[in-house]
Amino acid sequence: MKYTEDDLKKELETQEYEYGFYTELESDTFPKGLNEAIVRAISKKKNEPEWMTEWRLDAFRIWEQMEEPEWANVQYEKPDFQAISYYSAPKKADPNKSLDDVDPELLEMYKKLGISVDEQKKLQGVAVDIVVDSVSVATTFKKTLAEKGIIFMPISEAIQEHPELVKKYMGTVVPKTDNFYAALNSAVFTDGSFCYIPKGVKCPMELSTYFRINEGGTGQFERTLLIADESSYVSYLEGCTAPARDENQLHAAVVELIALDDAEIKYSTVQNWFPGDKNGTGGVFNFVTKRGICETNAKISWTQVETGSAVTWKYPSCILKGNNSVGEFYSIAVTNNFQQADTGTKMIHLGKNTKSTIISKGISAGKSQNSYRGLVQINSRAENARNFSQCDSLLMGDQCGAHTFPYIEAKNTTAQIEHEATTSKIGEDQLFYCNQRGIDTEKAIALIVNGFSKDVLNKLPMEFAVEAQKLLEISLEGSVG
Amino acid sequence: MSAENIELMKQMDLKEKLISSFLAFENQVDVDVDSKVHDVRSKAFSNFEQQGFPTKRDEEWKYTNLSSLLKSNYNIFSKGEASLTYKDVKQYFINETDCYNLVFIDGKFNAFLSNTTHDGLDVCVMSAALTKPKYEEAINTYFNKLAKENNSLSDLNTAFSAEGAYVNIPKNTVVPKPIQILNFSTGSEQEILIQPRNLVIVGENAHVQIIERHQSLTGNNTLTNAVTEIFVNKRGIVDFYKMQNDVETASLIDGTFVSQQKDSVASVHTFSFGGKLTRNNLEFYQNGEHCVSHMNGISILDGKQHVDNHTLVQHKAPNCESHEMYKGIYDEKSTGVFNGKVIVEQAAQKINAYQQNNNIIVGDKASVNSKPQLEIFADDVKCSHGCTIGQLDESALFYMQQRGIPKKEAKALLMYAFSNDALKDVKIPELKTRINAIIAEKLDVNIGFDL
DSSP: OOHHHHHHHHHHHOOOOOOOOOOOOOOOOOOOOOHHHHHHHHHHHHTOOOOEEEHHHHHHHHHHHOOOOOOOSOOOOOOOOOBBBBBBSSSSOOOSSSSGGGGGHHHHHHHHOOOOOOIIIIIIOEEEEEEEEEEEEEEHHHHHHHHHEEEEEEEHHHHOOHHHHHHHTSSSSSSSTSOHHHHHHHHOOBBBEEEEETTTTOOOOOEEEEOOOSSBBBEEOBBBEEOOOOTTTOOOOOEEEOOOOOEEEEEOOOEEEOOOTTOOOEEEEEEOOOOOOSSSEEEEEEEEEEEEETTHHHHHEEEEEEOSSSSEOOOOOEOSTTTTEEEEEEEEEEEEETTTTEEEEEEOOOOOOOOEEEEHOOOOHHOOEEEEEEEEEEEEEEETTTEEEEEEEEOSSTTOEEEEEEEEOOOOOOOOEEEEEEEOOOOOOHHHHHTTTTTTTHHHHHHHHHHHHHHHHHTTTTHOOOOHHHHHHHHHTTTOO | OOOHHHHHHHHHHHHHHHHHHHHHHHHHHOTTTTSHHHHHHHHHHHHHHHSSOTTTTGGGGGOOHHHHHTOOOOOOOOOOOOOOOOHHHHSSSSSEEEEEEEETTTTTEOOTTTEEEEEEESEEHHHHHHHGGGHHHHHHHHSSSTTTOOHHHHHHHHHHHHOOOEEEETTTTTTTEEEEEEEEOOOTTEEEEEEOOEEEEEEEOOOOOOOOEEEOOOOSOEEEEEEEEEEEEETTEEEEEEEEEOOTEEEEEEEEEEOOOOOOEEEEEEEOOOOOEEEEEEEEEEEEEEEEEEEEEEEEETOOOOEEEEEEEEEOOOSOOEEEEEEEEEEETOOEEEEEEEOOOOTTSSSEEEEEEEEEEETTOOOEEEEEEEEEESSSSSEEEEEEEOOOOOHHHHHHHHOOOHHHHHHHHHHHHHHHHGGGTTOHHHHHHHHHHHHHHHHTTOOOOOO
């Protein structure tokens, strides 16, 4: 029997979110709601020094004065910030223990995720920090890294052990006042990763963090702080999953990258939060602030594959402060069913001879809405700044939408900016060509989509690229109606 | 009080002045309170009263700040006493070709300088169209059907709409000569706010060319808030040329709204060379299949000039096309803004929409803000936009200098070639010559651009 597009479509609709399991873990969860007492309690629970508590309270007071932003091209029912529990920790796991002591149930969970900690440790040589419900539960390879002088640990430990670094850099790239969700995160973040690469060190392995929201009715607020000292190099991976629930969960993270002179940071994300079911109920609200600052000759490269979340609101940005610094942004955002994504980047050129590249690929299927929103700003002192942007959108089905909102601001005569965008569907001629050569429609679509996303997939580290490709297939195939 | 509040207070002044003069205005134009026009005006007025002038906090006005314009103490009611002789304004006419002329001085129609007609087609004035029963049907069908609920500035224009051009081309008519609309403001009144309101109706299979120009003859600040509504019926063709080469005390806020029916072709060309602040809101609505829309623009600016081109194309029906090309050259401290929006509705399959915005920054303090925007809800479309900001090609300049062309002329030639793409659709040769001369003058060279 012929396998038609309709069959494929049906198959896809019934395809379940494969990471949608929920692991029964005894957890320590705070009562719902947010006030100063909760902020203090989180800080106390984490045994934080006084300055950190004050920093949080300050952020909370700022947040109280702020209004939730509405400018993004997404529609959703606003989360009730008083109906969320701001702290949930798996009880048995103690972050200070070695991997062997980690709750076996947790390990089982990672196996299901396909990121078996053991396996990663042995086969891929990737150091992993795992964050479940806002608490970091396992950090691998700590010892190997320590020999190089690399610090890679949960941020809560870093606050205890390296307060001078945390104090110096936290909030310098994303200030507490930056936006509504960044302020909220600053007040209530419970954990996240902290990474410091010393001068001249090339990190020998990929560093990786896995986030998972497990408990219902909680929000995940993690904070990542990554500092690459002069002439160092690091590649960092981040992955996310969540159980399938019919309520909306909130994820509001802050990521700060600091690349000092001549340093290079490569930050890759495969975001696969639960996108909600095919009727659009449930799913994660992903409101993330990610930003990096480049000093002289430094380079920051963001690569992201966005396939999950009911609502995405995310703009990984680069502030090109130093002369000759380079910012890159490679993104694939895939939306299906009722997903909505408003994502893009900001490249702020301040230094001379700064360069930025933006490659954004949006694929929308089903009834989803996919928006690219970007800013390229050349300040008056940024001589010889160069930008190249390309945003392409692929539409599958007549119910979805693709939108681009690029902002381009140039204040210097020597600026060279190129921006191009296209929107189209998969060409019938391309499909026909493939069919003619014995490639069935399903395969042909996969082929074309892969080709469409190749520019970005190529930028991902090997092991991630495979996963990303698989995700693309799951999210997309057969959405052609 | 914060700086923003003070700013707000100052704006209030002009707003309050407008509010308090609305009643007086209605009495002055002597409108029948039972008429539909009165309802439209009152509704628009209350909209304006609620919204006020846009501020930089409005997304659509992010890069254009009106507050400095609103500080002037504008005279809202022109006395209309100023008289001009043909000699005074001769240079602003395109004389080389025979035209229908509609001349307005300080917002009042000047019959002496004009050349109207009712012979087979209507080229006359809005004041007549709004009050005479003969035109009632057309006014009820078309007036403020496009500009309504759009923004507070077009509402303001609607509320105070009294005079402007009224052009009605019946079906199967090809208008033999272009129509010129000239708005002059004289120095006889201190600072003046004029709000011309134009209505253009192009019948089935009809064809018309229109040239519009706003010109200030005084060193006093003038602000023009113009609205033009253009309706193109089935297979109609309209070419609209906007000449914006005003003095440096004159500012213009222009709203042009075009509604297209099946198989129609509408082109709007915007040439911005002069003026202090110019804001063009250009909107196209394609209501039938196989419509074609063209938008071309050239901005060549220097000094502290500010030109903001906001365009919108709303594709509502399938198998349509839109082509958009805006070129800008910015010298000294000038600012250019481009915001091009293309919306493709779900029903509008098989759309080809192209949008291009190229900019050259020449001056050290000049800046460009560009926002090409696509919002697409249909899957079988080909939409693209391209935007560049850059400089002149050094090697091309060197090549020409090597061959004995002085640097200044070489630069001018390159810039002319750069902007020429947007000129190629100009269908009135005399106008093209005129624009070439202005470009040469603007680039400060004495060469004819007959490439």
